[in-house]
Amino acid sequence: MRALIVVDMQVDFCPGGALAVAGGDEIVAPINALMGEYDSVVLTQDWHPADHSSFAASHPGAESYSTVQMPYGPQVLWPSHCVIGTGGAAFHPELLLDRADMIIRKGFRAGIDSYSAFFENDRTTPTGLAGYLRERGLTDLHFVGLAHDFCVAWSAIDALRLGFSATVLESATRAIDLDGSREAARGAMREAGVTLA
Ligand code: VGL
Numbered sequence: 001m002r003a004l005i006v007v008d009m010q011v012d013f014c015p016g017g018a019l020a021v022a023g024g025d026e027i028v029a030p031i032n033a034l035m036g037e038y039d040s041v042v043l044t045q046d047w048h049p050a051d052h053s054s055f056a057a058s059h060p061g062a063e064s065y066s067t068v069q070m071p072y073g074p075q076v077l078w079p080s081h082c083v084i085g086t087g088g089a090a091f092h093p094e095l096l097l098d099r100a101d102m103i104i105r106k107g108f109r110a111g112i113d114s115y116s117a118f119f120e121n122d123r124t125t126p127t128g129l130a131g132y133l134r135e136r137g138l139t140d141l142h143f144v145g146l147a148h149d150f151c152v153a154w155s156a157i158d159a160l161r162l163g164f165s166a167t168v169l170e171s172a173t174r175a176i177d178l179d180g181s182r183e184a185a186r187g188a189m190r191e192a193g194v195t196l197a
């Protein structure tokens, strides 16, 4: 069975938001239109406490978009975004939430980020999504949403690693593209065996 995994279609990742991805709002209508073609729709929601360690503001003197070394590996420092309970953490107002069977939140622990829908950035602490999908027999996963080169790419690569089939519908994604991260993510996904469609 097929699931559409809609990654982080939130106000803060759309134009005008705290970590806006260019053209992020352009993919809402195409994603809504896709939902009916799947056995299940799952939404992910970036969901950070205000003092999250992925925020530049949590590291005195650090610039946004710089990289620091965390116990679990390198971490890009972002502008504060998707803070729990704020309007920026809400889904884009036009996204069809009623179609979603499951909403999985990630990045809610202050000490560690979670780009992937499956694992925190240590790549070992699970979010629980794999178990949910397996128990429901959802093995063929199609990914859309934001951002192509971070949360979408990491999720798709982890899906394959976990034994799911993984396709990224690239026209229904948009990238942050930090220092060539879009092409790097495409290369990493291809190398892992993710289908780019
Ligand atoms: C994301 C950076 C920080 C994403 C989330 O959804 O791709 N990127 N948090």
Ligand code: ZN
Binding pocket: 046, 047, 048, 054, 081, 082, 107
């Ligand atoms: Zn985040």
